[in-house]
Amino acid sequence: MDKTSVYHHIPVLLKESVDGLNVCSGGIYVDVTFGGGGHSKEILVRLGNTGHLYGFDQDEDSEKNIFSDIRFTFVRSNFRYLAHFMDWHNVKEIDGLLADLGVSSIHFDDCNRGFSFRFIGNLDMRMNQRKGETAADILNTYSENKLIDMFDLYGELKNSASIAHAIVQARMQREIQTVQDFLDILKPFVRKGKVEKQLAQIFQALRIEVNKELDALKEMLIQAKQLLRSGGRIAIITYHSLEDRLVKFFFKTGSFYEKIERDFYGNFLSPFKIINHRVIVASDEEVKRNPRSRSAKLRIAEKI
Numbered sequence: 001m002d003k004t005s006v007y008h009h010i011p012v013l014l015k016e017s018v019d020g021l022n023v024c025s026g027g028i029y030v031d032v033t034f035g036g037g038g039h040s041k042e043i044l045v046r047l048g049n050t051g052h053l054y055g056f057d058q059d060e061d062s063e064k065n066i067f068s069d070i071r072f073t074f075v076r077s078n079f080r081y082l083a084h085f086m087d088w089h090n091v092k093e094i095d096g097l098l099a100d101l102g103v104s105s106i107h108f109d110d111c112n113r114g115f116s117f118r119f120i121g122n123l124d125m126r127m128n129q130r131k132g133e134t135a136a137d138i139l140n141t142y143s144e145n146k147l148i149d150m151f152d153l154y155g156e157l158k159n160s161a162s163i164a165h166a167i168v169q170a171r172m173q174r175e176i177q178t179v180q181d182f183l184d185i186l187k188p189f190v191r192k193g194k195v196e197k198q199l200a201q202i203f204q205a206l207r208i209e210v211n212k213e214l215d216a217l218k219e220m221l222i223q224a225k226q227l228l229r230s231g232g233r234i235a236i237i238t239y240h241s242l243e244d245r246l247v248k249f250f251f252k253t254g255s256f257y258e259k260i261e262r263d264f265y266g267n268f269l270s271p272f273k274i275i276n277h278r279v280i281v282a283s284d285e286e287v288k289r290n291p292r293s294r295s296a297k298l299r300i301a302e303k304i
């Protein structure tokens with residue numbers, strides 16, 4: 001990818017998610033996954049002169065898409081530091097937050113980033129290329145047990161132990177560096193007819209581990225709960241069941257770590273009112289236009 005040009009990413013569930021925020025013209029909003037700026041642009045269209053939007057992204061490339069609009073501030077950071085940066089900008093309360101999780105399609109299809117098994121290149125997978133372990137580092141250094149846990153938890157694979165064992169054997173011969181090196185190791189473990197699905201699960205597990213995606217999501221949701229004003233909205237688009245389960249659980253209980261509060265009858269006492277009880281998915285027309293939207297799930301809640 002050209003290092004200077006703006007990149008384009010077709011925003012998923014655009015109308016549904018921004019409608020879900022109930023944007024009020026003077027409100028303060030946060031798009032924690034700015035990316036190509038598609039959702040941010042739509043929020044700005046609905047925001048008046050006194051409103052403000054903060055856009056977070058940890059990926060350097062997203063900076064090329066920053067708008068020049070006095071109602072917009074870009075924050076180059078992982079969204080797990082949401083509260084810190086809002087405090088730094090002297091924001092005590094927000095009216096809405098949107099997250100469109102995962103990797104932008106441009107990066108997914110970039111052979112230099114290593115996110116996809118379809119493009120042969122370095123096994124990097126870091127969204128923030130300034131720091132942290134790459135996917136190759138993980139495959140070359142994690143113990144066999146740690147690799148098993150990773151594939152079990154994040155890939156929900158049935159043959160995690162065999163795959164982890166093969167990785168440990170292979171790296172004794174030669175360091176694993178590229179997508180092709182990894183695919184060569186995986187070849188005996190992917191069943192014909194299910195190749196795409198299994199490779200997607202394996203690559204997903206590795207990407208979640210590299211970017212600590214589930215931890216970041218949990219931390220951001222807890223901070224969003226504190227920052228949202230009463231009546232403020234939160235809209236989250238997920239692309240796999242691990243994330244969707246977390247979001248669903250959080251909207252229902254308002255918690256991950258502390259004791260979950262219940263009423264006399266045992267019902268959860270959540271600080272959120274769920275806006276869509278049935279998860280929102282892309283229409284057939286949207287899936288046809290943008291196949292990436294196929295796995296998207298949108299959940300919206302309102303702070304009580």
Ligand SMILES: C[S@@+](CC[C@H](N)C(=O)[O-])C[C@H]1O[C@@H](n2cnc3c(N)ncnc32)[C@H](O)[C@@H]1O
Pocket residue numbers: 009010011012032033034035036037038039040056057058059062077078079080100101102103104105127216217
């Ligand atoms: C699916 S794209 C968002 C696309 C955007 N909604 C649009 O319409 O162009 C997800 C973006 O979120 C960023 N991202 C993912 N996890 C993040 C995190 N924990 N902190 C900050 N940015 C993150 C990725 O770098 C990527 O640019």
